[in-house]
Amino acid sequence: MAQGWLQIAVFLVVLIALIKPVGIYMARVFTNQRVFLTPVVGPIERLAYRALRVRPDAEGQDWKSYARSVIVFSLFSWLALYLILRTQGIQPFNPQGFHSGPWDLSFNTASSFVTNTNWQYYGGETTLTYFTQMAGLTVQNFVSAAVGIAVVVALIRGIVARSGRQLGNFWQDLVRILLYILVPISIIGALFLVSQGVIQNLGDYSVIHTLTGGTQILGQGPVASQEVIKELGTNGGGFFNVNSAYPFENPSGLTNFFELLLILIIPASLTYTYGRLVGNQRQGWAIFSAMFVLFMAGVAVVYFAEQHGTPAQHLAGLHTHAFDGSTGGNLEGKEQRFGIAGSSLWTAVTTVTSCGAVNAAFESLTGLGAAVPFANLGFSEVIFGGVGTGLYSMLLYVLLAVFIGGLMVGRTPEYLGKKIGAREIKLVSLGVLVTPLAVLLSSALASATELGKRSIYAGINPQGFSETLYAYLSQANNNGSALAGYTGFIQSNPPGNVGAYGISFADLLGGVVMVGARFLPILFVLAVAGALAGKKVSPAGLGTMRTDNPTFVVLLVGIVILVGALTFFPALLLGPVVQSLTTRLF
């Protein structure tokens, strides 16, 4: 395991080294300052404002106006994507001749990509045209990520505002986040991925005659351009059904490392950006530290668990210890080139963030190993979290911690000089609780009904319950990873989607959960931003509880764990906990 830990350590060092420069760069982008790309991008930016008919500097928005723009834009995004999914038959770039998806599946997929979830009931290479992958999914990979970042920027503006009610201009934020951050990194990253073997073409699937006289059909497509933003925007929806486990999406140890970095770079660096924007770098590091502690706990547990194999393997007489030339461990559903360490690190990274791309089969994780994705999702994606969404969700917890800390020492809670009143705490509580509530209600409904059980693969047993719970945890947290036996789409004669149909119950419930658990919290967050924007700043006194020291980090971590554990412990007992405590098979 020493070599594996070395790889993980190198990853962390590179990540942490990048946080400051990327954090500073993003802070300059968010505050409309010049950056090194301005000479190139500036003219395009001005052109974009002309096309969108906005005069950004003249049109600041209050929270309601900002929220309205977010909702309107997302609504049009949803309609555009649904339309694209339903008109595949007449599209260009469709060498496989795929038909349109069924309405219920398309509802789920459109909801999934507009909410940055990228939950996938469909298989990409067997149902989607290149046109849909590019003009539908790739576009939403970009813009749903940009929306998430814009919302956290608005919240930060609310926190630091010295007067007035303005939170900035959504359209300007959207354009600048795309043009200065997401698009440039994607262009360079995509070309790097191609240089390492990720495919990028529009050709037919190639039919190949193998050495032993068989045939193999190689799926093709514009993969790299989607792969890069899928990771960078913490989206996670694979071009291919097996996602980043597929060699054409993730061909080597190096691409695995690079893609992991793409997933975490924005969520991690945003903590630095935050410190800079609120004028106290320690505030950013405090939040980073809380996230980092929880993240590392997950990495350690999943790596330890996966290095130990499963009851099924042991009972079959397989020796799962590592020895010279063999990784050992639970390699079921994992790729040799990533091994146990690369797969375990990915499993933690993709579930602390709301990415959800996978490079190994979650359904085949050990009981204890699978408990980590469950826990990470149970903590509502605040450990780094999605781009933007992670930080704004964590800031809700920060306000909660300030409130609880204030109650404990008997003073009026305040954060960065702003008093936290009843209205803010009500909004924060709603924002914190809406996602867990959505998870519990929907997974209960799916577990208790015959319609819900149709989606289960593993049967009516703890694994089947885990599948169901995870499906709704993942969709409500806008993550998108899955215990992939669980399905909402029956493809009777693959490839091609003739005669295929969706499972309406799973598709609709999941779609509604994704939309609700994305946009309700956004509304609460923007409302909090609006409430804070108008507050006066009072200077910190002797009695002010500090929010930038280790004590506060401990309090924050404690509250995150407490809320997550109290909400989900009973449900977890029925699935992953039972499985990790037993050697029984079922």
Place this chain on the structure above:
Amino acid sequence: MKKDMLTGFIAIVVMTVFLGIVYPLAVTGISQVVFPSRADGSQVKVDGEVVGSSLIGQSFSRPVIGKNGKPVLDEEGEEVLAPDPAYFQPRPSGTGYSADVTYFANVGPNSAEGREEVREALATYVALEKPYDHSLTKDRVPVDAVTHSASGVDPHISEANARIQAHRIAAVRKLPLSQVEDLIAANTDGRSLGLLGEPGVNVLMLNIALDEEAPLK
């Protein structure tokens, strides 16, 4: 509100054109010029014919031929396949090494079916290799040899797995063991930058090299 609607509508149209058409086509264009082979899937040719992709694993089994000279069929009418002993064998696939319909094998950690699959895979592996590597026992079988890969087309096997199979290859191809081991070393993809990922032996590339070194009649 009306202005928002107009801006929102224009925004999604403009972004669909630039992020959904211009960006991916531009990346495709550049990739096709600068990295044409990589961009098309790292396809490998033997005697001018494409035989696979160096990144995608494939089957090295052949249909079992019955006494009547025809392929043996199973209950579902599918041809029964058996590993070709003249080739290194890849990791088990849950998808028949499909590269156009991919899915996870989804074997759970407490799955009774999973236990049977591993038990069977272990027996098959030992039965195939033990005649050539007499000291082989179940506890020496590396995990990659009997577990499904994630992609179903893992191009690699572990070095330990290749070293066991080398005995069979040397015997069937009538090559000295040391020469087979040299071929394995030459077709092993080490860790990226000597550090990242795990080393793996590329089965297709190794088998192509074998065919060049000691052609089958």
